[in-house]
Amino acid sequence: MIRKMTQDDLQEVVALWLEANLDAHDFISQSYWLTNKEDVAQALSQAEVYVYEQDATLAGFVGLDGTYIAGIFVSPRHRSNGIGKALLDDIKTLKSELQLAVYQKNKGAINFYKREGFITIEEGLDTINNEKEYVMHWEITDKLIN
Numbered sequence: 001m002i003r004k005m006t007q008d009d010l011q012e013v014v015a016l017w018l019e020a021n022l023d024a025h026d027f028i029s030q031s032y033w034l035t036n037k038e039d040v041a042q043a044l045s046q047a048e049v050y051v052y053e054q055d056a057t058l059a060g061f062v063g064l065d066g067t068y069i070a071g072i073f074v075s076p077r078h079r080s081n082g083i084g085k086a087l088l089d090d091i092k093t094l095k096s097e098l099q100l101a102v103y104q105k106n107k108g109a110i111n112f113y114k115r116e117g118f119i120t121i122e123e124g125l126d127t128i129n130n131e132k133e134y135v136m137h138w139e140i141t142d143k144l145i146n
């Protein structure tokens with residue numbers, strides 16, 4: 001089930017954020033994620049966040065800032081079960097366009113977003129971690145046939 005995050009979910013969402021980032025971004029120092037945990041908790045408490053709950057367990061979430069996807073995070077033990085796609089499909093019903101940044105070394109995420117209709121619109125650099133990233137964009141297309 002996908003639903004809006006409540007304040008009661010916040011600590012579990014932050015724990016999932018940390019677990020997912022440590023697992024997916026082994027090319028970035030663990031101390032970076034640990035140092036930013038409290039700032040992320042504050043940001044998430046103010047953000048538009050949707051959680052995926054499975055069997056009373058928080059299995060994933062997506063955070064938005066307007067049309068910018070701050071991240072889709074799925075617990076490592078729940079990956080490859082369609083949760084990320086379900087979260088993305090859900091927010092695609094709410095927004096006519098979406099944008100995100102993804103580290104170039106995160107090949108799994110890049111392939112996922114490409115498969116879901118995102119295109120790379122520019123290359124950039126995360127100057128904090130000195131890691132190259134792609135900015136990717138998706139927009140709804142009118143597929144009506146006359």
